[in-house]
Amino acid sequence: MAAVANMPVSDLLKSFKLKTKQQELLIRVSILCLVYILAFITRLFSVLRYESMIHEFDPYFNYRTTLYLTQNGFYDFWNWFDYESWYPLGRIVGGTLYPGLMVTAALIYRILHFLRFAVHIREVCVLTAPFFASNTTLVAYFFGKEIWDTGAGLVAAILIAVCPGYISRSVAGSYDNEGVAIFALLFTFYLFVKAVNTGSLAWSLASAFGYFYMVSAWGGYVFIINLIPLYVLVLLITGRYSMRLYVAYNCMYVLGMLLAMQIRFVGFQHVQSGEHMAAMGVFFLMQVFYFLDWVKHMLSDTKLFQAFLRITVTCAVAVGTIALGLGMLSGYISPWTGRFYSLLDPTYAKDHIPIIASVSEHQPTAWSSFMFDFHILLFLFPAGLYFCFKRLSDATIFIVMYGLTSMYFAGVMVRLILVATPAVCLISAIAVSATVKNLTVLLRSKNKGVQTGSTKGSSSSKASSKALLDQSQPFQKNGAIALLFGAFYLLSKYATHCTWVTSEAYSSPSIVLAARGAHGSRVIFDDYREAYFWLRQNTPPDAKVMSWWDYGYQITAMGNRTVIVDNNTWNNTHIATVGRAMSSYEDEAIEIMRSLDVDYVLVVFGGVTGYSSDDINKFLWMVRIGGGVFPVIKEPDYLVNGEYRVDKGAAPKMLNCLMYKLCYYRFGEMLTEYGKPPGYDRARGVEIGNKDIKLEHLEEAFTTSNWIVRIYKVKPPNNRW
């Protein structure tokens, strides 16, 4: 196919009589265009397999806020107090979110409507992430060009276009902050490196704006504001300080900080929070460095300067520590947050903050998922590092540091593989590009040598030396060809792996579950939407729904009902209260539910379908989080010899707690699998222990067709006589 296509193209090129440079440009632009399109369409598997819909949990909140933004305008959005979540507390939405994503989508929507494209806002939201992924490939190209050369840039664009580590967060429908944030992150880094390379105020200003966009889009901006100072520090230590660096960093930091303060959720954190102090410290260090440099220039006496240096450095360090200490003590500078600690110490969250540890994407990364997400990049990464070290420059130092730090963070938390992906792709691209280039140069020079030797033969000495070379390395050409084929094989393996992973693993919306039926046909479980739509249509508009926080965003977005807790886990006590209600006996739980005005309770139950991420499997986290605030709840009460069971041997408290009762209510009458007793739980593979469940204060209001979602109504209190 390619060979057939190549012939007319080369003919065309000849007929147009393009120069080599122009040919190269044409090929480069067309490759970039193809990569741009490829990055977009490879993310559309989910739309083709399922439908154009929003995925998972957080995207539903983003979608709901975007809808609000397009309907009510920016000022209403900015001042939005949401009564529908965190009942009875509510949530100041405008002040507690990163608005970048919503504003971007709303802007795209406005532009499309201005151009009279009558699309629905949902379509815009679904396709935002793929669109930004396409843009990321362009940024990767320019970044690679800046660090190494255009070849590396092209390879980087191709690698990042299909890399599963990035696709996992940017398929169509995963309308989450990361979708635009990775673009913003890489763009900021690119602009900063460009600024450092040129020493231009304009690039530096651009990188400040890139940083502003990143701050508005994702909490991961903290990575930028810590990596860049670290990079500057490394350059200072290695004696690579230059005026360019001074200009780039100062402009970027000061303007970026001022711009970032415009985001309400970030506010004054840049001057008040411990996580941002490193940047400020490096900023002052930079000034001291510049001052010393000036003094050295003026003094031109080494001994005097050495003495001066000692005094200044001591003073600067002392002033810095005193200022920091005072700030910390007076509480002006807030200490590091738990999430930040858990990054530096992977075991921290497990011991101190169960709510962070309970999220699956906050778990430490397994080796297999590195292999799954990076494939050959995992081997190319060290090779690329080698090439970077061989040709050290300001830019390669940056990419090496970015690669190493983000790799560490990727090891700490699964979701941070995403941040590492661009760096891994860029460094691997350098490896691929440099290797292939070396090999092709080898092949070409040989051909030329033979040709020139045979035709011209101008200088006999040169010709003879070349002939010698030819004879001395007879296997070089064959070796190069073999290596090229090897590289081609690896890269094609990478492409097929990426496509397979995208289509099989990362394109499921997780709202709609698909399984293979007995005859190989595709069975769809659409129970979530069934339940949410039932809530939306058939409950009073002001009904309050209690569920575990995982489903909060979905209930508010799809069910349009008030929830007690949701995925924005800002209030641990409130979540613990719900956890406590779920893990108490019914008559204790009803008190809690009445105090929270709960009308409906929603549980997710996979016992009929064998759906394993249901509330029974999440239950221990409810106990832990509830027990973390209310010591009445003790984890050992729910375990038997440290083992979590739901069958006859389960702990009595487990068999009678609210969550167990709600999940298994009347399940004992149900035949789930042929040849198994009634009440056989397919998700856990056991027969349940308590089949005779009576509910006193709640009644079944709705159960979906596959029992995945069960909704109970809280009965009004009985009359007193």
Add this chain to the structure above:
Amino acid sequence: MEVPIRATGILGFTFFSLLFFICTSSPLHNLFISNAERRIDATSHIVKVYLTLKVENAGSTPTSEVLLAFPPTRVDHLATVEALVTKGKRKKTTLVRLDVKPTELPDAPNGAKYFTIYLANPLNSGESTTLEVLYLFTHSLEPFPAEIGQSESQLVHYRDSALILSPYHIKQQTTFIKTPSSKVESFTRVEPTNRAGTEIKYGPYEDRPPYSFSPILIHFENNSPFPVVEELVREVEISHWGNLQVTEQYTLVHGGARHKGVFSRVDFQSRPTLSGASSLRHLLARLPPRVHSVYYRDEIGNISSSHLRTDSRKSELEIEPRYPLFGGWKATFVIGYGLPLQDFLFESSDDRRYLNFTFGCPLLETVVDKLTVKVVLPEGSKDPSAVVPFPVDQHLETKYSYLDVVGRTVVVVEKKNLVPVQNSHFQVYYTFKPIFMLAEPLMLASAFFLFFVACVAYLHIDLSIPMLSVRGVNIRYGCAKIKPISKCVSDMKETKLSDPADPPAMNDSSNRSLGG
């Protein structure tokens, strides 16, 4: 009019049992009905009444109008009235549809409402004719008890009169009421009354004067679901590129006895006949043939439980709501489909085009409380007018769709209380010049052309700010000028040469220009 009497008439039917002898207008007492048979079908939630009237003219003048009377409280629920007359001799009888129009009479007793049937041939004195009348009532079965649990069956009240309300003298009349099952809790007796199986027979009654009324109440089991579409918006968009896109937005509610208490999935799944017998599990929509790209979705996404069967004459779309609808439960959804334009768009004799499309709701056995049909005409069409076979509200709107500049004209037709029988066709006439079809492709083409021209221009214009070095100080002056390409290239070469190969070093603090 007689306000107090009318008010009491609304309060209860009993007052209708009073006999009225009003013999003012001449055609009324000229006619009389020698035999009347009424069959009321109450098996579904739409009550169908088949009335066979043998009308005789006893007066001296020929008459061509026959009046039907209805109590004012029931007129609101009256969806349609049709009259047919049999023609020809035995065996070769054909039914001919007659015009029926609502009529106001100045001295109607108790505010009774009338419909006039216009006979095709005037009825001469002494002649007789047989009329077949069909009318449908919606919302006429009242659930009692109004709230039922999941395992209970749905019981309803049906109220009517044992005698046919008529402005004419009726010599002999019989009424049959068909119930869906033999489970009848109670019924009013107006002797002679018989009940056999699923049928209750009232009559025959002899020689009843005009406006005789005798209220009856039947309490019986009706487990059929009561699908009521509270609001339906049908949007038909015409594209002269060959497609007709139909989008229908439904607000569906189960209008039967309200569900109360528990909904148990175990019972619903294991005993489907006993539990939730009156629940609405699926609906059937009858769509035109050659339908394509059908979708069925709601606000939160696609609903996967639907099946489409197509053949050359019709398409049937079987849809299930996300959850079974119990009494009082609601569901909103959207059905959309495309149709080939040539099946529905025609050219009329006066060089205009017209769309010929079904008016009502494609769902079978469904009552529509409010129907809005919007016909979106292509951009640039003029003089729209709609022709609908029954009285409706009409107005015009403008809609902006893909790549519209002036907007598309939308003909909006609204109608209340509609039943599937009324799925007759309506027409929308308009004029359209085919040249307008090219507007949007041309617009797109020119946009792309301008984009490429801009790209080419950008590549050929040097927008950089050249630097002039005057006495060692860099001065910039800004101007954009077009240079020949060769000059640009040579400039580039020069600048390349003059650029230092390495970025400036740390001590290089002279006033270098940044980013030349």
